[in-house]
Amino acid sequence: MDLIIKNGTVVTASETFKSDVGIKDGKIIAMGSDLNVDGAEVVDANGKLVIPGAIDVHTHLAMPFGGTVSADSYLAGTRAAACGGVTTVFDYPMQRKGMTIKEVIDSKKAICEQDACVDYAYHCIITDLNDGDILNEMESAVEEGITSFKCFFVYKKEGMMVDDGTFVQLMLKAKEVGAMINLHAENPDLIDYNIERFLAEGKTSPWYHYLSRPEHVEAEADKRAVHWAKHYQAPLYLVHMADKEGLEALLEAKQDNPNLFVETCPQYLEFTCDVYKREDGRNFVCSPPMKGQESQDALWKAIKNGGIDVVATDHCPFQSYEKDWGKDDFTKIPNGCAGVENLYPYMLSAANQGKISFNRAIELCSRNPAKIFGCTEKGTIAVGKDADIVIYDPEVDFTISVDNMHSDYDHTIWEGIQVKGYPVQTYSRGRLVYDHGDFVGEPGWGNFVKREKRPQ
Structure with a gap:
């Protein structure tokens, strides 16, 4: 040995x-x-x-978004992962119109082979079916070990959203070839309507980021996605669940479709929408936003009783000066927060303090991600x-600070949190x-x- x-x-x-x-x-x-x-x-x-090492199945490394690129490169993000006990990260490379799945994955492979400090896998974001070519390519992608694909119900103006018909086609093809569709569920039309209304009224603080996409705006999209997955008996993984109403709909639908899975994130378990009233509220802007106390209580209830399957991070940090672009207009704030180095310590601390068992923390952060996404060796x-x-x-008593993290960002929403x-x-x-x-x-x-x- x-x-x-x-x-x-x-x-x-x-x-x-x-x-x-x-x-x-x-x-x-x-x-x-x-x-x-x-x-x-x-x-x-x-x-x-x-x-066992944690598996963070939701990161966005070196991701172009909001007029910039997320602060952590593949090197910095996987270095931070290692220092937080995460030994495998899943990234979300983005398809742009006309790109094949192979082109999307190949655009990241060389970087990861050079820079990744821990093991890595990909969920490929699909934004365009390429006249059906993507559906045909999914089977070969699965044979290469790419067994999950992500869709957005939001970001219509940015050209990233898929409609319900496209979503169902992707779900059915995934069911056929042994893959999984991951979904970011919010209602884009309600968000755009709210944003237009708030800006016209001069309501531009980060608080209106939350009010533009509150609980019911996420819940409607959650319930619509679950409706299709239930009726087509197709596998579906809902990412970064943050609202009570959508969570309850999914938990009910699980009784009829055992291939429904739900993920939440540490930021929704720790913070509520009140953070958007803070002077540094723009630093907490992410989508979906943190919600109210009732939703947070529902998430913790499902953490404790087994309803939630995975806790992952949606790690997508930006520098403070980039967040400051939106100090007078919340729509200009790049969406995303840090988390990959904080995931496991936070959930293990919850276990250490008796909120859940250590076994449950490991189930949420390691065993279930491996099982759901086919990481058979982990x-x-x-x-x-x-x-x-x-x-x-x-x-060990540990206080999180940007000074003791191992990423490339210059601030963290976890500053001062004790584990x-x-x-x-x-x-x-x-x-x-x-x-x-x-x-x-x-x-x-x-x-x-x-x-x-x-x-x-």
Whole structure:
């Protein structure tokens, strides 16, 4: 064995037990007590939890948006991921009109091969069917390990929105070829109507970003998407769920279609729409926006009772001077916030404080993402799996600040948030990439994760 992690408490989505973990050539090859240490590096995890690396299935790295590009490159974003215990990230490369899926993916591959510090996968955003060519190409994309595709019900003026007919065609094709459609659900016509009205009335503060796309505007689109998925019995993954009404509709529909999945994000669990009344409210502008307390309570309820499947981040930070473009007009604020380095510490802290179990935190952040999106070598600690391992110290008190993060942004919405417990080491396929506050990995280490298709 190359490495043995000894004396720790292994925690998975379903079990908690004392065990040593033996690693060779990037894989877990042995578990048990008193493993033979001959020639192996030994790490003592006494008093600590040994848990699977998180999988953040929702990031936007180096993404052009709002007249700029998101602040974290593939290098910076995956470096930050490693330092927060995330060992696989999913990015959302964007199709523009006329592009094939292969062209979209190839435009990112060379960058990731050079820069990615942890493993990576892609959901391809589809904005144009190319006269049906995209539907024909989906099967070959699935065979290459691209098994999920994203649609927007918003951003009509930006040329990114799909209509209901296109959405249903994509869902049905995904069902046929063993793929998944991910959806950003908000109603674009109501948003555009609200924005036009507020600007005409001189209502331009970040508070009106929230009021332009409040709970019912998201809920209508959630319910419309769930309606189609239910009646066509097609798989659907709703991203960044933030509102109570839409969540409840999806949870009800799950009874008839078990291939419906819902994701929420840490920012919706921590903050409410009141942040948009703050002096720095523009820094919190993202879409969908944070909602009211009733919606946050519903999200936490579904976190606790198993209704929500995944917590991911929608990591898409921008620099403060770019956020300042909208200080007098909320429509000019680039939409997005940081989160990839905060995901696992935040959810594990919730477990450490008794809000959920550690098993549930791992289910939400590692096991379920791996299972839903076909990452068969990841998501748990077991013999034969990739040695994506986090050593977590439940006794550490940690205060998040831009100064102790590892991204390229100059501010964070998580500034001053305190968490109980923190990752002290991260191993990516058996290699130490984060060690007690320091990134010790290497750009280019990350591998492309070829995923298995969904059962048809």
